Amino acid sequence: GAVVSQHPSWVICKSGTSVKIECRSLDFQATTMFWYRQFPKQSLMLMATSNEGSKATYEQGVEKDKFLINHASLTLSTLTVTSAHPEDSSFYICSARRADRGASPLHFGNGTRLTVT
Amino acid sequence: GQNIDQPTEMTATEGAIVQINCTYQTSGFNGLFWYQQHAGEAPTFLSYNVLDGLEEKGRFSSFLSRSKGYSYLLLKELQMKDSASYLCAVLDSNYQLIWGAGTKLIIKP
Numbered sequence: 001g002a003v004v005s006q007h008p009s010w011v012i013c014k015s016g017t018s019v020k021i022e023c024r025s026l027d028f029q030a031t032t033m034f035w036y037r038q039f040p041k042q043s044l045m046l047m048a049t050s051n052e053g054s055k056a057t058y059e060q061g062v063e064k065d066k067f068l069i070n071h072a073s074l075t076l077s078t079l080t081v082t083s084a085h086p087e088d089s090s091f092y093i094c095s096a097r098r099a100d101r102g103a104s105p106l107h108f109g110n111g112t113r114l115t116v117t
Numbered sequence: 118g119q120n121i122d123q124p125t126e127m128t129a130t131e132g133a134i135v136q137i138n139c140t141y142q143t144s145g146f147n148g149l150f151w152y153q154q155h156a157g158e159a160p161t162f163l164s165y166n167v168l169d170g171l172e173e174k175g176r177f178s179s180f181l182s183r184s185k186g187y188s189y190l191l192l193k194e195l196q197m198k199d200s201a202s203y204l205c206a207v208l209d210s211n212y213q214l215i216w217g218a219g220t221k222l223i224i225k226p
Contacts, residue, residue, distance in 0.1 A: 006159075034214075043204075043216060043217075043218040043219050044160070044204070044216055046214075046216075091157070093159045093160075105150055105162045105165055106150070106162070106206075106214060107162065108159040108160050108161070108162075109159060110158070110159050111158065111159040113157075
């Protein structure tokens, strides 16, 4: 089955620093990857859609200058949380869909738990 | 607007059967997904329905009625490890995934 690898699984950083999260599709190509955030006991919230070779599309209320997304290849997308603050502490999850199947399911990475102190 | 409704929480007994319902109103329809999410973990794919009817996969089955905008996930022979949130999501006409808020399923011995 399709595998999405996300790294790191967890990270603790100091306020004001930046953190980069990687999302890789291991056995398929993904023209589109999605970045979600989930706070405790809340539902998934789509932050942005990452498109290979073009700019990401951000959801309303998500600061594109704070959450930098780069999708440089068909198998890798990165999310950088810049100048992190404690309120950015959350569970960040990436997902990808196979490029050759429009209605294929999303496959999720294992998520990254970010704690900003 | 687009909307997906599912119960917030359900409780069932180990060994029993539980049905989790999902109703949706979306701009177009290209399929409905069910995901399982354990606390602190990412969602995992359970099923995909695009045509009306029942899809069975082991202890889990998923049903779809497009005319009614309705689906359910049926879990049989419940095990304690089935305690999780179950997410219903619809792929709209633009192939965007619209998520329900999830149903937290609590299994009691």
